[in-house]
Amino acid sequence: xxxxxxxxxxxxxxxxxxxxxxxxxxxxxxxxxxxxxxxxxxxxxxxxxxxxxxxxxxxxxxxxxxxxxxxxxxxxxxxxxxxxxxxxxxxxxxxxxxxxxxxxxxxxxxxxxxxxxxxxxxxxxxxxxx
Numbered sequence: 001x002x003x004x005x006x007x008x009x010x011x012x013x014x015x016x017x018x019x020x021x022x023x024x025x026x027x028x029x030x031x032x033x034x035x036x037x038x039x040x041x042x043x044x045x046x047x048x049x050x051x052x053x054x055x056x057x058x059x060x061x062x063x064x065x066x067x068x069x070x071x072x073x074x075x076x077x078x079x080x081x082x083x084x085x086x087x088x089x090x091x092x093x094x095x096x097x098x099x100x101x102x103x104x105x106x107x108x109x110x111x112x113x114x115x116x117x118x119x120x121x122x123x124x125x126x127x128x129x130x
Contacts, residue, residue, distance in 0.1 A: 003076045006107040010074070010081045013105075013112060018068045020060075026053055030111035039121030042129045059128060064090045067097070081105045097127045 001009075009028060016024030026049065035052040037044045047055060059067070066089065073084040082104050089097040099119050106114040 001079075001107060001110060003078070005110075006079065006081050007074055007076050009107055009110065009112065010083060010105055011071070014069055014071055014083070014085065018066070018070065020066045022053075022056070022060075025056070028112050030109070030113050033111070033113055033115070035115045036117065038116075038118045039124075041121050041125035043124060044121065062092050062128070063097075064092045069101070079107050081107060091127060093130065095127045095130075097123075099123055 013025065013028045015021075016028065029049050029052070031049060033049045033052075034046050035049075036046045043055065067087060068089065069085050069087045071083050071085045075082045082102065085101045085103060087097060087099045087101065091097055102118040104116040105112050
């Protein structure tokens with residue numbers, strides 16, 4: 001796969017995530033994919049694909065209308081794609097979730113193999129875990 005192919009896979013992944021296309025999101029991940037979240041709050045740590053699916057399902061139940069994650073910058077080299085992004089969601093608890101991220105994704109064989117997610121963990125904990 002070329003760097004441009006990898007960037008297209010990642011762009012489609014974030015489009016699917018923002019449009020609520022769970023099948024597209026999970027379909028982009030390899031069966032052995034892992035998703036790591038920075039910090040030491042309830043969402044932190046390494047998740048398998050199945051655990052990630054469960055996590056986004058439970059978070060989705062608390063969001064009023066969906067979560068939008070908008071890439072603001074993309075850099076790629078080899079099998080790695082780095083994405084700066086911003087999110088927005090209205091929560092059913094009345095709070096607004098707006099975060100800034102850095103994602104590092106590893107792509108092999110046309111699938112996302114690994115994701116590392118860096119974000120404002122205090123804000124995520126306050127809004128998503130309360």
